[in-house]
Amino acid sequence: MKKISTRIPKKRGHVTQIGKLHECLLKRHSRNSFTSYPQGIREIRVKSLFLLLAAILLAACAQPATATPVPASSPSPLPSSPSPLLTSSPLPPTSTLTPCDPSAADYCLTDGTFLLQRPIAAPANDAVDRAYPYASTAGGTREPHHGVEFPNASGTPVLAAADGTVFYAGDDSSTRFGPWTNFYGNLVVLEHSLASRTIFTLYGHLSIVNVVAGQPVRAGDKIGEVGATGVAIGSHLHFEVRLAPEDYASTLNPELWLALHPGAGVLSIRLADGDGNFVTAPLSVQYFPDAGGAFTQAWQPDVYPDELLIINHWENAALGNLAPGHYRVTFLWEGVWQERWVEVQAGKLTQVEFVMK
Numbered sequence: 001m002k003k004i005s006t007r008i009p010k011k012r013g014h015v016t017q018i019g020k021l022h023e024c025l026l027k028r029h030s031r032n033s034f035t036s037y038p039q040g041i042r043e044i045r046v047k048s049l050f051l052l053l054a055a056i057l058l059a060a061c062a063q064p065a066t067a068t069p070v071p072a073s074s075p076s077p078l079p080s081s082p083s084p085l086l087t088s089s090p091l092p093p094t095s096t097l098t099p100c101d102p103s104a105a106d107y108c109l110t111d112g113t114f115l116l117q118r119p120i121a122a123p124a125n126d127a128v129d130r131a132y133p134y135a136s137t138a139g140g141t142r143e144p145h146h147g148v149e150f151p152n153a154s155g156t157p158v159l160a161a162a163d164g165t166v167f168y169a170g171d172d173s174s175t176r177f178g179p180w181t182n183f184y185g186n187l188v189v190l191e192h193s194l195a196s197r198t199i200f201t202l203y204g205h206l207s208i209v210n211v212v213a214g215q216p217v218r219a220g221d222k223i224g225e226v227g228a229t230g231v232a233i234g235s236h237l238h239f240e241v242r243l244a245p246e247d248y249a250s251t252l253n254p255e256l257w258l259a260l261h262p263g264a265g266v267l268s269i270r271l272a273d274g275d276g277n278f279v280t281a282p283l284s285v286q287y288f289p290d291a292g293g294a295f296t297q298a299w300q301p302d303v304y305p306d307e308l309l310i311i312n313h314w315e316n317a318a319l320g321n322l323a324p325g326h327y328r329v330t331f332l333w334e335g336v337w338q339e340r341w342v343e344v345q346a347g348k349l350t351q352v353e354f355v356m357k
């Protein structure tokens with residue numbers, strides 16, 4: 001039976017009184033995390049349990065030398081649970097301090113690299129389509145997605161995501177950018193220098209191209225218009241971030257690069273074995289707007305398939321455009337239920353790493 005080892009952050013910065021309390025709570029949490037439970041789960045009201053556990057934890061933190069071990073996290077009554085195995089830790093861990101090592105902490109909150117402007121401007125739809133995000137197979141019905149979609153009417157202006165140079169502008173009937181030619185139809189590829197590296201952004205299925213190769217562009221310049229050329233179901237912008245311009249296998253998740261909507265955060269998840277190799281498990285992420293309450297939303301983000309792991313991603317799953325608050329990441333690993341509580345903050349990237357041993 002494989003279980004995750006829980007770890008306390010190795011590095012801690014400012015230790016205040018509050019920090020000490022958080023640290024203690026975090027230790028308590030870690031000590032009691034990732035417990036697997038019998039399948040017969042008893043009905044217990046989470047709210048009252050939360051208050052009870054909070055009181056126990058606070059008391060335990062005040063007297064660490066004589067503290068009684070806190071009971072393991074309790075069964076959840078969540079009536080809308082997608083699985084009867086779901087259990088809830090009623091007291092989420094506090095955020096970790098910086099600097100933070102995701103392999104040593106429950107999770108890390110970082111500034112991320114949200115350096116790209118959105119290629120569609122409001123009032124047009126500037127939100128990534130959640131039905132077919134990066135790596136998604138849309139429930140097994142489509143190829144793993146190497147980019148993200150911005151569904152919009154044909155003719156909607158498409159804007160450069162950052163300062164750069166036009167690497168390519170035209171159609172892909174003779175130059176292959178995807179799995180085959182005539183895949184993106186009319187497209188533009190821009191070259192940028194960002195975060196001390198060269199990256200490329202790709203804009204596919206355009207109805208009109210407004211730039212030519214070699215032309216310098218500024219962030220926000222109009223480079224074309226939304227269309228449905230190439231392999232497209234309806235008019236939309238297909239947007240990619242790449243490390244190499246003509247390499248379909250070198251894409252990064254655009255949601256880890258695009259500027260966030262106000263009030264939103266992003267969660268990235270790494271599932272790896274003890275040697276650092278990515279592993280796959282069916283993930284579930286649930287949003288708990290109120291501590292101790294029931295979750296109100298759940299997602300099953302696709303773990304990146306092998307064809308997207310040719311380059312060195314840190315993560316192998318991610319969720320964008322999340323409301324701030326507490327989330328639980330869960331999955332089954334060799335029959336044992338795994339869970340981790342994490343926090344999402346506006347404008348931040350939350351990184352959570354599971355090391356499966």
Ligand SMILES: [Zn+2]
Nearest residue numbers: 147148149238
């Ligand atoms: Zn697409």
